Amino acid sequence: MKSRLSALCTLGAMGMVLAGCSTSLLGTSTPTPVPAAPIGSTTTAPLNGEVAVAFPVVACNSSSGDSLGDQGWRPPILLAPIPTALVGKVEFYSDGVHTLLGPTNWSCARASPDQSGKGLVVYPSNDPSPPVSGPPAPGTEGIFATFDTTGRTKGIALVCPFFTIPMWQQQEVSCPNKPAGEVTSMPTPDVASVLDPAGVAGSLVASGGVHQVTGTVIFPQVVPAVMDGSSVNVAAETCSLTDATLCPTVLSDFEVREFPVPASSGG
Helix, strand or coil: CHHHHHHHHHHHHCCCCCCCCCCCCCCCCCCCCCCCCCCCCCCCCCCCCEEEEEEEEEECECCCCCECCCCCCCCCEEEEEEEHHHCCCEEEEECCCCEEEEECCEEEEECCCCCCCEEEEEEECCCCCCCCCCCCCCCCCEEEEEEEECCCHHHHHHHCCCCCCCHHHHHHHCCCCCCCCCEEEEEECCEEEEEECCCCCCCCCCCCCCCCEEEEEECCCCCCHHHHCCCCEEEEEEEECCCHHHHHHHHHHHHHHCCCCCCCCCC
């Protein structure tokens, strides 16, 4: 590990911003309190206290708990502009294709095929019934990510409550109305921020429990594909944590790191 950090410090000398190379990359900067994000917003996380810090990367397993083996690129650490106040509280989880930020010392697995699209779930390691198959129960703690395409009905259903889509697609999935009590905003035309307060069974998975659930839904506004209903890659992440202070950073990282590559054909 020491040699790896030394190599990263050498990279820093070539232009990368690394924190605390003289001692440790893992969070030697002075912590800065992270202000609470506005309700319904995940893209306005403050820059105060954010420097490029190295965070560990945990390998995800299959939904059955087996190792995924050498699939894709899964580095042991990643540099990220995350508030230094969160050093030791969060780390990355990756299946070699997608990477999520989540609480430290949790577990990660690919969602089983019966869930919408392809996804990852980060959940407490001591959970006796990991939420990796089927919809999680209201109040279930976890980070839930889904990757799909509007070339599939489940992909359409993922985005239709928040974005304008052609009428024939709305009819195809019987797009539901916005649940009562759910708070949404559109930080950009491509991103919907969603908040389901405690007790509100809304659009987000695991909502309806004793704590609030926040999420982000990404639908790249590729023209003319979004107007004629052609297939576009989409993604969504839900943050269901009893300590909701981590969620703004978790969701903001997802928006940047996992924004789907705009395309007019499914992937």
